[in-house]
Amino acid sequence: MSTTVVTPFKHEGHDHDHCVDDALARAERQCERRGVRLTxxxxxVLELIWRRHEPMKAYDLLDMLRxxxxxxxxxxxxxxxxxxxxxxxxxxxxxLNAYVGCGDPDRPHVGQFLICRHCNAVAEMNxxxxxKVLADKAGDLGFQVGTQTIEINGLCPICRDQGHALNAV
Amino acid sequence: MSTTVVTPFKHEGHDHDHCVDDALARAERQCERRGVRLTxxxxxVLELIWRRHEPMKAYDLLDMLRxxxxxxxxxxxxxxxxxxxxxxxxxxxxxLNAYVGCGDPDRPHVGQFLICRHCNAVAEMNxxxxxKVLADKAGDLGFQVGTQTIEINGLCPICRDQGHALNAV
DNA sequence: TACGACGTGTTATATTGTTGCACAAGCAAG
DNA sequence: CTTGCTTGTGCAACAATATAACACGTCGTA
Numbered sequence: 001m002s003t004t005v006v007t008p009f010k011h012e013g014h015d016h017d018h019c020v021d022d023a024l025a026r027a028e029r030q031c032e033r034r035g036v037r038l039t040x041x042x043x044x045v046l047e048l049i050w051r052r053h054e055p056m057k058a059y060d061l062l063d064m065l066r067x068x069x070x071x072x073x074x075x076x077x078x079x080x081x082x083x084x085x086x087x088x089x090x091x092x093x094x095x096l097n098a099y100v101g102c103g104d105p106d107r108p109h110v111g112q113f114l115i116c117r118h119c120n121a122v123a124e125m126n127x128x129x130x131x132k133v134l135a136d137k138a139g140d141l142g143f144q145v146g147t148q149t150i151e152i153n154g155l156c157p158i159c160r161d162q163g164h165a166l167n168a169v
Numbered sequence: 170m171s172t173t174v175v176t177p178f179k180h181e182g183h184d185h186d187h188c189v190d191d192a193l194a195r196a197e198r199q200c201e202r203r204g205v206r207l208t209x210x211x212x213x214v215l216e217l218i219w220r221r222h223e224p225m226k227a228y229d230l231l232d233m234l235r236x237x238x239x240x241x242x243x244x245x246x247x248x249x250x251x252x253x254x255x256x257x258x259x260x261x262x263x264x265l266n267a268y269v270g271c272g273d274p275d276r277p278h279v280g281q282f283l284i285c286r287h288c289n290a291v292a293e294m295n296x297x298x299x300x301k302v303l304a305d306k307a308g309d310l311g312f313q314v315g316t317q318t319i320e321i322n323g324l325c326p327i328c329r330d331q332g333h334a335l336n337a338v
Numbered sequence: 339t340a341c342g343a344c345g346t347g348t349t350a351t352a353t354t355g356t357t358g359c360a361c362a363a364g365c366a367a368g
Numbered sequence: 369c370t371t372g373c374t375t376g377t378g379c380a381a382c383a384a385t386a387t388a389a390c391a392c393g394t395c396g397t398a
Contacts, residue, residue, distance in 0.1 A: 074355070078354095097353085123312070
């Protein structure tokens with residue numbers, strides 16, 4: 001089984017406070033190791049992203065930031081996001097213009113995302129088979145693969161079990 | 170081999186006029202069959218997209234439209250794009266906010282795109298193995314797959330052969 | 339003819355992301 | 369410690385992408 005579940009769906013009963021604290025602690029350790037600064041703004045943005053455990057839009061983050069920091073403006077948020085992306089602490093979901101926390105920031109990687117169209121939950125996989133079959137097929141066409149953007153829209157286990165259907169977006 | 174190359178890279182020596190005319194003729198036939206109207210605006214937008222054979226941005230299309238139709242405004246372009254997307258005549262590249270022609274509009278499908286970071290050329294694959302491995306892996310996690318967004322950034326055969334490197338974006 | 343569906347024109351607005359410059363905070367060399 | 373460098377932040381404006389709302393026109397058809 002080559003699947004690594006980097007960030008699972010937020011299942012019922014998971015201790016979300018703990019999950020967020022964990023992510024922040026990991027981020028702090030990693031930044032220290034790398035000699036980069038997880039400043040209060042950057043830390044707060046990362047926390048806001050993890051708190052919701054679903055893709056967060058830049059301007060939603062901005063609104064939240066503004067509630068506690070009068071000076072917050074678009075560049076405030078985008079700079080923090082750029083830093084967090086750079087350090088691998090978050091990923092950008094292209095199909096949503098939104099950002100999610102990364103459960104495994106240590107190694108640089110691109111994620112393979114499963115996005116629930118009903119509840120917006122996101123899980124991140126990192127599956128070597130997926131990566132390989134894409135790289136092989138692209139290679140057959142003479143294409144040299146750089147970064148893969150893979151975003152699957154559908155229904156998460158919980159929403160599926162609740163009888164929500166794919167066709168009704 | 171489960172790979173279908175829906176739209177190949179524009180290789181040297183390919184007769185681009187013919188390629189564009191073909192795409193337009195196919196589009197016309199398909200719209201007629203379906204009883205929908207490929208109006209002059211819609212046809213022109215489709216033609217502009219095919220002409221360049223690379224991802225086209227909405228506002229670039231708008232600028233071109235405006236050159237020949239004074240009344241063109243953002244809704245003019247976006248309505249045409251919506252129609253063309255709906256009919257499967259073009260695809261949207263999420264990671265670029267751009268649009269490309271589809272070489273096989275007949276059957277509804279989502280494409281798997283190879284995008285050259287050097288020359289911006291795009292090829293569309295539609296590979297059943299890729300689709301299946303993703304669906305299987307997602308299924309293992311209890312996720313029901315709806316639509317797949319797959320966009321691979323890298324180097325097309327020509328740019329690769331010319332010695333361009335991946336790391337230099 | 340009258341109606342209804344569809345396509346377009348027009349204006350305004352919403353959403354998402356960037357540039358440029360000034361200032362402040364942390365840090366290292368002398 | 370202080371000078372100077374690098375990095376982070378404040379702030380104002382702007383650029384790029386996309387949608388809303390409503391009026392009007394065209395065309396097929398009852």
